[in-house]
Amino acid sequence: MNPLSFSAINTFDTCPKQFHHLYILKDVRSKTTEANLWGTKCHKQLEEYIKEGSEITEPAARHGVPYITAARTTLLGCSERVEWKWGLSADWEPAEFFGDPMLRGVIDYLALSEDQTKAVVVDWKFGKKKEDLRQLSLFALAVFCHFPAVGKIRTIYAWLKTGDDTPTVKDYVRDDIEILKCEWLGSIRQVEERLEVDVFPPKPSGLCRGWCPVDSCTHYVAPRG
Numbered sequence: 149m150n151p152l153s154f155s156a157i158n159t160f161d162t163c164p165k166q167f168h169h170l171y172i173l174k175d176v177r178s179k180t181t182e183a184n185l186w187g188t189k190c191h192k193q194l195e196e197y198i199k200e201g202s203e204i205t206e207p208a209a210r211h212g213v214p215y216i217t218a219a220r221t222t223l224l225g226c227s228e229r230v231e232w233k234w235g236l237s238a239d240w241e242p243a244e245f246f247g248d249p250m251l252r253g254v255i256d257y258l259a260l261s262e263d264q265t266k267a268v269v270v271d272w273k274f275g276k277k278k279e280d281l282r283q284l285s286l287f288a289l290a291v292f293c294h295f296p297a298v299g300k301i302r303t304i305y306a307w308l309k310t311g312d313d314t315p316t317v318k319d320y321v322r323d324d325i326e327i328l329k330c331e332w333l334g335s336i337r338q339v340e341e342r343l344e345v346d347v348f349p350p351k352p353s354g355l356c357r358g359w360c361p362v363d364s365c366t367h368y369v370a371p372r373g
């Protein structure tokens with residue numbers, strides 16, 4: 149099986165048929181929107197700010213700076229990783245992102261205390277606020293597996309579009325690791341079971357109205373205009 153990511157599993161949960169086309173058949177690609185391009189630009193500006201102190205010109209990206217300052221202050225002398233590509237093997241060992249991991253992902257910003265016992269993970273969000281902690285739980289699992297000394301992790305969705313939204317914050321401790329493994333293994337098994345029977349049923353939703361890239365699907369409705 150190809151490595152799974154949060155996006156792949158989330159797509160599978162949203163619509164198995166869309167997942168099949170995007171991640172297995174690979175005969176369609178996600179639509180690139182103006183909002184995606186802008187989000188990528190903001191991520192890049194934050195990356196360069198963290199690495200080199202470069203100027204941030206996008207007002208939304210500037211809203212991310214207090215999160216970096218707070219992590220650097222709380223975890224004095226911390227080491228940082230930006231756009232950190234991680235992988236996890238089937239036995240939850242650290243693996244290369246570009247190897248053949250079971251799971252993989254990218255963490256926008258990771259700060260580790262000097263003794264590596266505490267961590268802060270921040271995911272920059274440039275869309276509408278949603279309360280879904282699943283991606284944070286996967287990031288926490290990745291950090292616990294890669295850094296065995298880490299006992300506590302503060303994970304944050306930083307909603308930067310307007311700067312008015314309060315962040316979504318979830319703390320994890322190492323004792324949570326078995327529950328996290330269990331939850332993600334359950335999601336992975338569901339995908340594996342579908343792959344075994346090779347049946348990926350459509351799950352119609354509002355996405356069918358022009359947002360889904362599978363325009364060959366009988367549920368697809370072309371956007372107006």
Ligand code: SF4
Binds near residue numbers: 352353
């Ligand atoms: S059009 Fe709707 S049902 Fe069909 S693949 Fe896309 S999301 Fe799924």
